[in-house]
Amino acid sequence: MPNLAVQNFKKAYDPYLFSSMDLIEDFFLFLQTNNYSPMTIYHYKNDLAIFDNFLKSRNLRIKDLDKRLIFEFKAYLSSNERQTATTHQEGAIRLSSASINRCLSAVRAYIRFLIEQDFDTPVVPDQFKMVKRERSHPNVAELGELVSLIESPSIIEQDPVIAARNRAILEVLFATGMRISELVNLNRRDLNVEGKIFITGKGRKQRFVYLTERAQDYLDQYLRLRNDSQQALFIPTKTRSKDKLSSRLTPRYIQERLKTYREKLRINLPTTPHSFRHGFATYLAEEGASPAAIQILLGHESLNTTTRYVNASDKFAQESHRKYHPLAERSK
Template sequence: MKNIQLPYLDDFLLNLQTNNRSEETIYNYERDLKVFENFLNEINVDFEKIDKKTILNYKAYLTSRDRKTPKEQAGKKKLASFSINRMLSAFRSYLKFLINMDYKIPIPPNAIELVKTEKKHPRVGEFEEIIKLIESPSQFEKNKIVALRNRTMLEVLFSTGVRISELLNIKITDIDKTGRIFIKGKGKKERFVYLTPRAQKHIKNYLEVRGKTESPYLFIPYRGRNIHIKDKKISPNYLEEKVKRYRELLGLNIPISAHGIRHAFATYLAESGASPVAIQILLGHESLDTTTR
């Protein structure tokens, strides 16, 4: 059997790299496109002969346990709809790249429709548990300054939807008096996000007890190896571990992480009627494909 490969895949990945996409993002695109490549080999269809029926069969392939992973292993469980949409979106982006490079494509990107996502219930219960999680540092941290700092971090995460890395890189000078925060995001993209009055209140209270330091960063450590570093700041691992611990202490039913709070922000906006474009801008996504994944 011939070895069918996606043409110019290495060029596509190189393009992602030159556009300052993270190593993780590039790896995810490559992994998802390799799944599609495996599918083409299984059905013995060349890239040039892909049509709408091929895409329909690919969707069915992704929902089955017979699909092959990038490492040629059988899928262990059925993929969720958001995972299927992520893979379809990756192929869309690949096709758009080919168009931009004036290469021939067998099917237009807009012909690849995403699948309907599952509705999760109950949303109200989930929202209440997220609020409990955000408020939990006040309950579980013995050190009052640490409690206020961690509570403020979670308040800012939920009120703005910033990435963890963006949150921890916020400098005091990035915040203006109107409640806007200047964010330098992935790929050196810049944007403003907006604090809720509740988050503004917690930042104000935290700054009053934060203490004087040479570090320009808003959130600083009070213990550990980084405490004597001039530009000290909180590490992503610290925040992830804290959220995990708070969730366990609260006995929450939702498996939410620090990064999951960002998704909760996007879900809350969507269910409140915000447009996908507005959510895309606030999250700092480069395209709507990423927002709708």
């Protein structure tokens, strides 16, 4: 017997038109229940809007897709013809290979969702093959410049609490290599007395990162200045939020302060919170840390073929961190 629920579902929605917003919302709910991060879902919404613009510009629907149109879509993403998700204006800046691949991943995920809902699709997700990523070697500031940047809040900030907090933030970023999004979501309970921090990263993947003694000292100094019961590890000194117990620093604030410090120090190389992550990995590697240990510390899923044979563990990663971090043995 035919599945009446599926038949009624198909009558209610046209999966081949993005105007079927109910189905799109079901898709985003599907992503949420499958532990996709809020940031990934946000980007997927924009990416699917770009795909929708591509289809509309050619009076097409998903059921019209074939290998040729997939090729055209990839070319569309690489060109200035591409319309932005929100303004529908032509994109003045070419997308990077990483952004193109994320957009393709969003479409693949939607096609996969349609298949799981028993809709017929003319293509399968794997036909949206990823483009080859360009090799990039991020510019990393000299270690001396990074150290000066880390120490700058203690000199530049007038408010002692802000100075201690911002110094602790930069110390933690460089000590652990964590992402800025991971740092602003830290709670006090995530940190143990040994300087081991449990974090949930991209894709809800969990891992440990480790503080240097130096970073632990500055974090302790900051926490001793606080007189509150808030769970967040880093909090604003002033907030407009009615719920003060849940207020946190924003990535934007940290980015803006870091820009100010860099300009005052006249560091020419653009330095962002993510630059500390690049510096963390670069200088660990230069000191001799195993790429496999760095992979674990950064929370990356894979290494290239040459590092497959390195036997790594969390314990090994922690030992490598203590042994090779360039500031691990530096005095305050």
